[in-house]
Amino acid sequence: MTDVKFLELGRLNEPYLANFAPIAEQSFRSGIYIGGESVAYFEKSFAAYCGVDHCVSVGNGLEALVIALRALGVGKGDEVIVPGQTFIATWLAVTAVGAKIVPVDVDRLTANLDTQLIKAALTSRTRAIIPVHLYGAIADMGSILEIAEEYSLFVIEDAAQAHGALHNGKRAGSYGHFGCFSFYPSKNLGALGDAGALVTSDPNLAQKARLLANYGSIEKYVHLEAGTNSRMDPIQAAFLSLKLASxxxxxxxxxxxxxxxxxxxxxxxxxxxxxxxxxxxxxxxxxxxxxxxxxxxxxxxxxxxxxxxxxxxxxxxxxxxxxxxxxxxxxxxxxxxxxxxxxxxxxxxxxxxxxxxxxxxxxxxx
Ligand SMILES: Cc1ncc(COP(=O)(O)O)c(C=O)c1O
Incomplete structure (x- = not known):
């Protein structure tokens, strides 16, 4: 008999119910079911929490990674370094943009990228590294940023499991060109369904990601890129803002x-x-x-x-x-x-x- 279940999401979210119920009702009555103030408020709060200038909310963590790669122009003919052990979404994002996955083994003590092995995996086509902060432990960002700088590579942090992890006073997601988050319900900052976000301090990258996530459009019915539809629902944003405070x-x-x-x-x-x-x-x-x-x-x-x-x-x-x-x-x-x-x-x-x-x-x- 299992008395202590591996995870009980109903119990995990119970403390937020009393405060969330009136917010949910307000959201329901507002008639604003896409975008709006609660999404903007969450983006602002989460960017501040991560210590970056911009947050672009999206539909889920996989789409955050795909949009980050697209915003950086990584695609066909490019190679991307990923860890050998991770949740498969890290790999799928690279496949989605048509780039080549280059797996690098992980460190036996942390399960994060073994930074000693990265250089041997680089070629003239390597464009980016996606370190994953697996299980919530921040990857060796010092070494990764050093290599990225030396070889002019983009760094996209897969911070889906590491909301709030700190190293030298900097939070997970704030090291790379982009930090990508999932708010899948079981995550430490989990929504009541699918949700995700990218964070960055580069205004141009933020703008590009926002455009790609919204049909390639900033101005209604004007489409600059063949983008996608990847958005966080206002009700999820409202719930995540409530939870972010805790x-x-x-x-x-x-x-x-x-x-x-x-x-x-x-x-x-x-x-x-x-x-x-x-x-x-x-x-x-x-x-x-x-x-x-x-x-x-x-x-x-x-x-x-x-x-x-x-x-x-x-x-x-x-x-x-x-x-x-x-x-x-x-x-x-x-x-x-x-x-x-x-x-x-x-x-x-x-x-x-x-x-x-x-x-x-x-x-x-x-
Ligand atoms: C390491 C990692 N990357 C990416 C994702 C993808 O996030 P999502 O399920 O929100 O698409 C997850 C979680 O599911 C994850 O654990």
């Missing part, structure tokens, strides 16, 4: 839970089970991932002890059917190893002390 508390709570689990692992490393992320980087704990050789045994044990688990992500993109013909033979040993050993534990900010203890003691007893 994001720092959400992150703090997740950090507390992560440190309780880490203590249960004797500081991160027990004999049979170890914590991912053993480097000292800021992490907002979108997922708390442990590595176990006998993953099935561990998952069964947790389940028998009333703890739900999930797998992020059991098959790396290069081994998925849609990519295996082209990339299946590429050697990505760390990515593959992580995919085989990773198990995610419940870390929702709503978990009670009793539930956290239950997970921690199941970890310890294993």
């Amino acid at each position: 994001l720092n508390d959400i992150i703090a709570r997740r950090k507390t839970i992560a440190s309780t689990y880490t203590n249960a692992l004797n500081g991160g490393d027990s004999e049979r089970i170890s914590r991912l992320l053993k480097k000292d980087v800021d992490c907002v704990w979108h997922n708390f991932v442990v590595l176990v050789d006998d993953r099935k045994n561990f998952s069964d044990y947790m389940h028998e002890n009333g703890v739900g688990t999930a797998l992020h992500y059991p098959i790396i993109p290069s081994q998925q059917q849609c990519y295996s013909a082209e990339f299946g033979k590429i050697n990505l040993p760390v990515s593959e190893g992580l995919a085989a050993k990773s198990v995610s534990l419940p870390i929702g900010e709503y978990l009670t002390a009793h539930e956290i203890e239950k997970v921690a003691s199941a970890i310890s007893s294993y």
Whole structure:
């Protein structure tokens, strides 16, 4: 019997219901169902939170990545560096613009791009790097920006899992030419449906992204580019603004839970089970991932002890059917190893002390 489910979104959003109900009603009665003030307000608030000048809201995180690549002019004939292990959207965005994916293996301690391997993957056609701040831990942006500068490459951060992560006083999404976010419901800043955003401090890039997301148009019925329709609904924007005010508390709570689990692992490393992320980087704990050789045994044990688990992500993109013909033979040993050993534990900010203890003691007893 699973008492502590891996994730309960209804419980996670319960604290916002009382304040959201009148906002939802107002939104309903306003008759403004596309764009409008609540979208503009969220964009302004989220840009300020990330420490950038502009935020362009879009329909979801995948579209944010696609629009970023298009706004930078990355397309056919170009190569883009992506991590070997990530949620597949990072790869799909590159495919969507017709560019070539160049996978680079990840660091075994963080599951983020192994920056030691990037230079060897560069060619004269490389145009961009998409670092992913996987599970909420900020990638090694210092090294990535240095390489990007040296080889004149664009940097698009896939910050879909890292809203609010900080490094040297800068937030995830504020390092690259663009930072791309998903507000998929399970994200730390999650909406009540699909939503996404790009952030940037470059006004021209912001304008280009806004245009591309709105049928290539700024002025009604005047179309400058063959754009797309990718917009955040006002009701999602209103909900996200409400939740954004609590994001720092959400992150703090997740950090507390992560440190309780880490203590249960004797500081991160027990004999049979170890914590991912053993480097000292800021992490907002979108997922708390442990590595176990006998993953099935561990998952069964947790389940028998009333703890739900999930797998992020059991098959790396290069081994998925849609990519295996082209990339299946590429050697990505760390990515593959992580995919085989990773198990995610419940870390929702709503978990009670009793539930956290239950997970921690199941970890310890294993
Ligand atoms: C790392 C990463 N990139 C991109 C995305 C795509 O976001 P969305 O599902 O909003 O399209 C997600 C989440 O789903 C993600 O985890």
